[in-house]
Amino acid sequence: xxxxxxxxxxxxxxxxxxxxxxxxxxxxxxxxxxxxxxxxxxxxxxxxxxxxxxxxxxxxxxxxxxxxxxxxxxxxxxxxxxxxxxxxxxxxxxxxxxxxxxxxxxxxxxxxxxxxxxxxxxxxxxxxxxxxxxxxxxxxxxxxxxxxxxxxxxxxxxxxxxxxxxxxxxxxxxxxxxxxxxxxxxxxxxxxxxxxxxxxxxxxxxxxxxxxxxxxxxxxxxxxxxxxxxxxxxxxxxxxxxxxxxxxxxxxxxxx
Amino acid sequence: xxxxxxxxxxxxxxxxxxxxxxxxxxxxxxxxxxxxxxxxxxxxxxxxxxxxxxxxxxxxxxxxxxxxxxxxxxxxxxxxxxxxxxxxxxxxxxxxxxxxxxxxxxxxxxxxxxxxxxxxxxxxxxxxxxxxxxxxxxxxxxxxxxxxxxxxxxxxxxxxxxxxxxxxxxxxxxxxxxxxxxxxxxxxxxxxxxxxxxxxxxxxxxxxxxxxxxxxxxxxxxxxxxxxxxxxxxxxxxxxxxxxxxxxxxxxxxxxxxxxxxxxxxxxxxxxxxxxxxx
Numbered sequence: 022x023x024x025x026x027x028x029x030x031x032x033x034x035x036x037x038x039x040x041x042x043x044x045x046x047x048x049x050x051x052x053x054x055x056x057x058x059x060x061x062x063x064x065x066x067x068x069x070x071x072x073x074x075x076x077x078x079x080x081x082x083x084x085x086x087x088x089x090x091x092x093x094x095x096x097x098x099x100x101x102x103x104x105x106x107x108x109x110x111x112x113x114x115x116x117x118x119x120x121x122x123x124x125x126x127x128x129x130x131x132x133x134x135x136x137x138x139x140x141x142x143x144x145x146x147x148x149x150x151x152x153x154x155x156x157x158x159x160x161x162x163x164x165x166x167x168x169x170x171x172x173x174x175x176x177x178x179x180x181x182x183x184x185x186x187x188x189x190x191x192x193x194x195x196x197x198x199x200x201x202x203x204x205x206x207x208x209x210x211x212x213x214x215x216x217x218x219x220x221x222x223x224x225x226x227x228x229x230x231x232x233x234x235x236x237x238x239x240x241x242x243x244x245x246x247x248x249x250x251x252x253x254x255x256x257x258x259x260x261x262x263x264x265x266x267x268x269x270x271x272x273x274x275x276x277x
Numbered sequence: 278x279x280x281x282x283x284x285x286x287x288x289x290x291x292x293x294x295x296x297x298x299x300x301x302x303x304x305x306x307x308x309x310x311x312x313x314x315x316x317x318x319x320x321x322x323x324x325x326x327x328x329x330x331x332x333x334x335x336x337x338x339x340x341x342x343x344x345x346x347x348x349x350x351x352x353x354x355x356x357x358x359x360x361x362x363x364x365x366x367x368x369x370x371x372x373x374x375x376x377x378x379x380x381x382x383x384x385x386x387x388x389x390x391x392x393x394x395x396x397x398x399x400x401x402x403x404x405x406x407x408x409x410x411x412x413x414x415x416x417x418x419x420x421x422x423x424x425x426x427x428x429x430x431x432x433x434x435x436x437x438x439x440x441x442x443x444x445x446x447x448x449x450x451x452x453x454x455x456x457x458x459x460x461x462x463x464x465x466x467x468x469x470x471x472x473x474x475x476x477x478x479x480x481x482x483x484x485x486x487x488x489x490x491x492x493x494x495x496x497x498x499x500x501x502x503x504x505x506x507x508x509x510x511x512x513x514x515x516x517x518x519x520x521x522x523x524x525x526x527x528x529x530x531x532x533x534x535x536x537x538x539x540x541x542x543x544x545x546x547x548x549x550x551x552x553x554x555x556x
Contacts, residue, residue, distance in 0.1 A: 067459075070463055071463075072463060091464050091465060094464070095459075101454075101457055104555050105553075114464070114466075118465075148556075166464065
């Protein structure tokens with residue numbers, strides 16, 4: 022599954038948000054996007070997912086799996102769960118309008134719940150769950166439709182530090198065991214370094230692609246002591262690219 | 278409490294130079310309102326008892342304020358004769374039909390205003406212009422159009438119910454979290470499924486609040502309409518009793534209206550408990 026972003030620019034009324042963004046995400050690749058607040062990361066994700074029409078440029082995808090029920094699928098920052106539905110019926114929601122036999126739909130829901138460790142919570146309602154468990158439901162719902170591309174919009178940013186750490190590990194394993202390409206938008210450089218194969222660094226608004234860094238350590242080895250020094254160096258490099266922009270963006274927001 | 282006397286405490290040396298220690302005074306008392314279950318019942322009982330005493334001891338004339346016992350006797354007599362039942366049936370029919378018509382139209386317009394731009398533009402202008410008009414003022418006009426019979430009274434109630442339902446539905450739809458709709462769109466849910474599975478359930482708390490308000494308005498309007506142009510119904514009965522100085526019967530009618538209101542509130546409370554259990 023390939024995603025090609027070609028010269029995408031976007032503006033909201035008179036506000037330029039994205040300027041001339043181009044990159045390509047390969048098959049089974051996890052591509053992170055980092056940058057200061059307001060640089061258009063989430064807008065770009067919405068453009069890739071077809072929820073916003075870009076002012077200029079285009080996004081093309083290729084090699085969609087014929088099994089994919091919803092080839093391009095989002096995982097949302099605020100989980101976007103329906104509070105009046107149970108965990109199982111939330112996961113079932115994107116399957117209900119598809120022409121699937123009841124048994125197959127149930128099997129897809131059960132499989133997604135099993136993979137995300139939610140089997141015992143199938144009948145619970147979102148208000149009964151912690152933030153981490155709610156995001157698991159969001160991830161289960163995304164997996165249920167067998168996506169070819171996952172678009173993750175700061176999926177861990179609403180969680181506390183410990184929950185984030187646990188979910189990051191689980192997410193890393195899920196992405197490794199699933200044949201899927203992903204675009205992962207985050208503020209958190211550690212998340213990007215843990216999960217991504219390549220990391221795109223955006224400038225402040227209007228977001229421009231400053232640089233794409235490759236993480237040359239296999240994803241499975243990033244938690245080993247041997248990888249720590251290399252990851253720290255990459256972190257330093259990423260931070261040096263973002264620091265000034267982030268400070269400027271913060272001051273800009275302060276003046277709005 | 279510490280196991281060591283102060284002088285033997287491992288910390289005592291460092292405390293020697295400290296000033297004298299005092300416990301922190303609790304300042305968090307009050308402002309936590311906990312209702313008492315017996316409060317309402319006791320207040321009700323005291324008011325009724327005082328009222329009855331005022332009547333029995335001759336403090337007030339039974340013509341101006343009949344005692345609770347006299348009202349109860351009037352209620353029993355009216356029920357036994359079947360007269361009260363006829364008035365209640367007439368009012369209940371008018372409220373039921375008028376509320377159902379007004380609510381259905383209000384739901385349809387409110388939903389349309391929440392979903393489509395043109396409907397919103399038209400709806401906001403029309404609702405803003407007509408909502409402030411006291412609907413009972415339109416009854417003479419409605420009688421001219423629809424006659425003195427049931428349709429004019431039902432139309433008054435329907436009009437009165439229509440506007441708050443429209444506003445509550447529109448507000449509810451407008452307040453549906455955008456992220457839920459984007460989530461549904463990202464899964465390619467069809468428009469009708471998004472309305473049915475996301476918009477309507479998310480707007481339901483606001484819609485049910487609108488029902489609560491519109492039910493009170495329907496009760497108010499049925500009494501007013503019946504006082505103006507009816508010979509049956511609780512409003513007509515109360516007016517007639519007042520004209521004949523039968524204050525015990527007048528207050529019996531008021532008690533019935535109060536029970537009516539309580540029943541409607543309970544019904545809506547039941548609906549909320551069933552439909553909004555997820556909150």
